[in-house]
Amino acid sequence: MSKKELKFNSKTIHGGQQPDKAYGAVMPPIYQTSTYAQSTPGGHLGYEYSRSANPTRTALEKALVSIENGEYGMAFASGLAAIDAVMKLLEPGDEVISTSDLYGGSYRLFKRVYEKFGITFRFVDMGHVDNIAVQINDKTKLVWVETPTNPMMNVIDIKAVSEITKKHGLLLAVDNTFATPYLQKPLDLGADIVMHSATKYLGGHSDVVVGALVVSDKELADRLYFIQNASGAVCGPMDSFLTLRGIKTLHVRMQRHCENGEAVAHFLKNHPKIEKVYWPGFKSHPNHEVAKAQMNGFGGMISFVPKGGSYDDAIKIVEKLKIFTLAESLGGVESLAGHPASMTHASIPKSEREKSGVVDALIRLSVGIEDKEDLMDDLEQALA
Numbered sequence: 591m592s593k594k595e596l597k598f599n600s601k602t603i604h605g606g607q608q609p610d611k612a613y614g615a616v617m618p619p620i621y622q623t624s625t626y627a628q629s630t631p632g633g634h635l636g637y638e639y640s641r642s643a644n645p646t647r648t649a650l651e652k653a654l655v656s657i658e659n660g661e662y663g664m665a666f667a668s669g670l671a672a673i674d675a676v677m678k679l680l681e682p683g684d685e686v687i688s689t690s691d692l693y694g695g696s697y698r699l700f701k702r703v704y705e706k707f708g709i710t711f712r713f714v715d716m717g718h719v720d721n722i723a724v725q726i727n728d729k730t731k732l733v734w735v736e737t738p739t740n741p742m743m744n745v746i747d748i749k750a751v752s753e754i755t756k757k758h759g760l761l762l763a764v765d766n767t768f769a770t771p772y773l774q775k776p777l778d779l780g781a782d783i784v785m786h787s788a789t790k791y792l793g794g795h796s797d798v799v800v801g802a803l804v805v806s807d808k809e810l811a812d813r814l815y816f817i818q819n820a821s822g823a824v825c826g827p828m829d830s831f832l833t834l835r836g837i838k839t840l841h842v843r844m845q846r847h848c849e850n851g852e853a854v855a856h857f858l859k860n861h862p863k864i865e866k867v868y869w870p871g872f873k874s875h876p877n878h879e880v881a882k883a884q885m886n887g888f889g890g891m892i893s894f895v896p897k898g899g900s901y902d903d904a905i906k907i908v909e910k911l912k913i914f915t916l917a918e919s920l921g922g923v924e925s926l927a928g929h930p931a932s933m934t935h936a937s938i939p940k941s942e943r944e945k946s947g948v949v950d951a952l953i954r955l956s957v958g959i960e961d962k963e964d965l966m967d968d969l970e971q972a973l974a
């Protein structure tokens with residue numbers, strides 16, 4: 591049976607992998623080398639310089655391609671380096687339509703770095719896909735989607751967006767960091783580019799900073815490979831190895847993240863001190879039906895607002911948590927809590943932030959894979 595035909599859980603372990611040719615090592619060696627001996631100029635075994643390609647990175651890139659049902663994969667030094675490579679497909683004068691509620695670092699890269707080079711970004715609420723078409727003009731080149739969104743857990747209908755981008759000849763890129771291919775496969779839904787901060791669920795152990803792109807189109811892949819090599823923000827061999835190791839347990843981790851996320855979301859929803867809980871698994875979530883159709887589960891990311899909560903109340907709660915660690919990032923085996931207004935989203939002006947619901951009292955949880963009773967007990971004592 592060819593590895594292409596494997597089911598998802600098997601792909602996380604075997605997809606694109608083969609024992610190392612030298613000694614049969616089951617995990618790819620960490621090829622900690624910058625260069626490769628040549629017998630004559632150009633006479634090499636497929637690798638000449640590790641910015642261009644490195645065998646450990648290749649193993650990771652093949653795994654990424656396999657789990658995202660793509661054809662070509664690229665691993666970068668960080669998620670933002672991967673987004674940066676996509677932006678370099680553009681030229682001055684081009685326009686991008688982006689999700690309004692998105693990762694603060696993506697927003698900062700768009701507004702503070704790329705606007706300076708003459709690229710215009712239009713941020714729209716893509717919960718209603720009709721909002722996209724009205725922003726398209728002859729300068730529009732790319733639609734940037736993040737779903738579920740960070741930190742408001744809005745869900746965007748990737749297939750519906752792809753129908754618009756296809757009709758207008760635009761590229762569609764999807765940041766799949768929150769969902770991972772365990773829950774949703776953007777390329778299958780019509781996206782051209784899928785992007786990851788592999789730092790989060792793919793790596794899964796809070797021990798690397800890595801980014802990734804996967805595409806299906808050869809011409810697009812060639813342009814991105816050129817940028818990856820020309821700009822050079824590549825992922826090192828050790829980080830490639832760790833991310834690959836993480837991917838091998840993605841399915842079992844995600845299963846538990848979803849289970850614990852569901853328990854914690856309901857616990858919060860039923861808690862007298864909670865005003866609002868954002869989690870796409872609730873029937874009352876505005877895009878619950880889309881989430882149900884395009885995702886295989888609802889994940890472990892939850893945001894909530896305590897009743898009558900202020901900035902200081904939110905800070906008090908996150909400081910009191912003991913099992914949830916107060917930290918940036920998400921997607922690791924351990925539960926984390928964050929305060930978007932002062933942490934991940936501090937780079938977005940307050941007025942912009944609040945328009946999309948990122949109020950001062952909002953707390954974001956990355957529910958880990960501990961025993962869910964311990965997680966709920968921890969929240970109970972912090973809210974008391």
Ligand SMILES: *Cc1c(COP(=O)(O)O)cnc(C)c1O
Pocket residue numbers: 668669670671693695696736740765767768786787788789790799800801
């Ligand atoms: C963390 C994150 C990024 C940025 O990735 P880095 O690996 O931190 O550079 C982009 N998008 C989302 C949704 C993220 O959570």
